[in-house]
Amino acid sequence: MPNQTFFNLPDKKRQLITELAIAEFASYDYDTASISNVVKQAKIAKGSFYQYFEDKKDLYLYLVNLAHQQKIDFLQQARPPKPEIGFFAYLRWLFRESAQFDLSHPALSQIINRAVYGNVPFRDEVLKQIQSASLLYVYRLVEQGVSQGDIDSGIDPDLATFVINTLADGLRYFIPQRLGLNPEQLTSEGAPEIDMQAVEQIFDELIYVLEHGMGSSSITKG
Amino acid sequence: MPNQTFFNLPDKKRQLITELAIAEFASYDYDTASISNVVKQAKIAKGSFYQYFEDKKDLYLYLVNLAHQQKIDFLQQARPPKPEIGFFAYLRWLFRESAQFDLSHPALSQIINRAVYGNVPFRDEVLKQIQSASLLYVYRLVEQGVSQGDIDSGIDPDLATFVINTLADGLRYFIPQRLGLNPEQLTSEGAPEIDMQAVEQIFDELIYVLEHGMGSSSITKG
DNA sequence: CAGTCACGTGACCGATAAGTCACATTATAG
DNA sequence: CTATAATGTGACTTATCGGTCACGTGACTG
Missing domain, CATH: 1.10.357.10 (Tetracycline Repressor, domain 2)
Incomplete structure (x- = not known):
């Protein structure tokens, strides 16, 4: 599960990240889906992402x-x-x-x-x-x-x-x-x-x- | 299509490469399938592979x-x-x-x-x-x-x-x-x-x- | 004002990928 | 035996990945 930090995010930002991640994992399988791509599109730093989610698997299961x-x-x-x-x-x-x-x-x-x-x-x-x-x-x-x-x-x-x-x-x-x-x-x-x-x-x-x-x-x- | 070089190979070697490549592309999707892994298992040099096939796509379509x-x-x-x-x-x-x-x-x-x-x-x-x-x-x-x-x-x-x-x-x-x-x-x-x-x-x-x-x-x- | 704490950041790390290339080896032919 | 062509080689380049970390920032607290 994502950290509380993620749920504390403004709705718009949280939803943007979620939607971009959904699009990514819908387009590519687990291995090919790219966190780097998601954070680039969402315009957040990689480090921020890893404050929201423990790792790639955490995001995926979520x-x-x-x-x-x-x-x-x-x-x-x-x-x-x-x-x-x-x-x-x-x-x-x-x-x-x-x-x-x-x-x-x-x-x-x-x-x-x-x-x-x-x-x-x-x-x-x-x-x-x-x-x-x-x-x-x-x-x-x-x-x-x-x-x-x-x-x-x-x-x-x-x-x-x-x-x-x-x-x-x-x-x-x-x-x-x-x-x-x-x-x-x-x-x-x-x-x-x-x-x-x-x-x-x-x-x-x-x-x-x-x-x-x-x-x-x-x-x-x- | 593979180069003629590939078809000039001894049958055993050509078949080994083919089988290992099939196993790789059957296990993983196009992006995740690894040429490096295939050549390692087939015990041929990366350079040799690229004398047989133009690129990854060439192998895949074949x-x-x-x-x-x-x-x-x-x-x-x-x-x-x-x-x-x-x-x-x-x-x-x-x-x-x-x-x-x-x-x-x-x-x-x-x-x-x-x-x-x-x-x-x-x-x-x-x-x-x-x-x-x-x-x-x-x-x-x-x-x-x-x-x-x-x-x-x-x-x-x-x-x-x-x-x-x-x-x-x-x-x-x-x-x-x-x-x-x-x-x-x-x-x-x-x-x-x-x-x-x-x-x-x-x-x-x-x-x-x-x-x-x-x-x-x-x-x-x- | 200082101190603290949650959060944001992006350069960086080690791993691995596809693809290249200068060179070594082998086969063929004159 | 020598010259030429075909084939084999793996270190190397460039790129991207997941993930880390030292540090910056800004809001709240006393």
Whole structure:
């Protein structure tokens, strides 16, 4: 954790440092991200930085936890629907809100993702704090979906969790591509008018595929 | 491309350098991967290396193309079945062979993946050579599946391609996790006895989900 | 006013990186 | 054997990194 000195800083300065550091660790992996670059951009002395943070790892873990907490706050602020609406309807909500976060906070999203899937030092340290929470959350959801009769009981819950998590994460790449935006455009401030209707349609289609599959052998088409 | 000097090298030496470089670029991203480390392990002088390769980028692009070519060779050597067996059966074959490659050549697989999805320099340069080939291949497959009547014509082909590609790639993480192996065990030589039956079952389940979905509302359960 | 203490500063350190170059070694050829 | 070309070598340069430290500054205290 950062020193108290860091939190004593004027809000503007503290936020500037935080934002620049987030941008740095979102753009580069742990080893390549440069403290020197951050302090240069933030126009503070290197020595000052090391009065705020113990070392590079201290900053990194702080940012990962910050990003994770922001995502949790984001999801909870958009109040979840009741489970009774059914598994796939609930999942659709989760997809939309999760993707909404990824689109509106691409840097935070990138940091979380790199921390969980990347070849990062301290990955295990971070993994227990982060990934298991998300995986477990979806896993519980799947279990509930099975017991509610929404999910085919022949489906292995681990596999279902994998499919859902993987696709939810993949949307981070698919949606911008589909909308003809390059991901870097999203990193900068001022999102360039996202066609939310097109995004909603992606969710509809994806949920349909998850529920009914892509095969044409089913009863009737969507 | 490397200089002719590199290809004039005795096979053993050239292969040693190649393998060590592959291991380096599979373990670390472009910036962190160290030429100094490679030449030290290969026991050649730094100057020699720079007689083989123009610079770091030259080596990197060579490795990416090598890895990609090896994967193509691998897939073509395992002769593809005829399309008439149906889209999902064909897809199952593709999943198995692709995962087989990833499991037996984790370093090559890692390099390809990093080159395509990572925040790498020269990504665009490489992307056109690599990713589009794979995406297009699956896209064509989907088109064929639709025209054959195997795929619900209401499904958007782009979305289907995304789902398939994303899940196929995700298997790289899911399979070892499911088998209780850590991915680094696979990097070293001598794969520690993979339970192929369990792997086959994963493919079966995944293909089932892709074809019929996870919902229980379908006709009968698998 | 002097003293103290939190904070700011940037030159500096050791390590390591990519890339160079003058020179040594080896292979080939006349 | 000698001359020429190809290849091998590692100390060196320039740059950047994470991190340190002796010192400067400015606000509060008695």
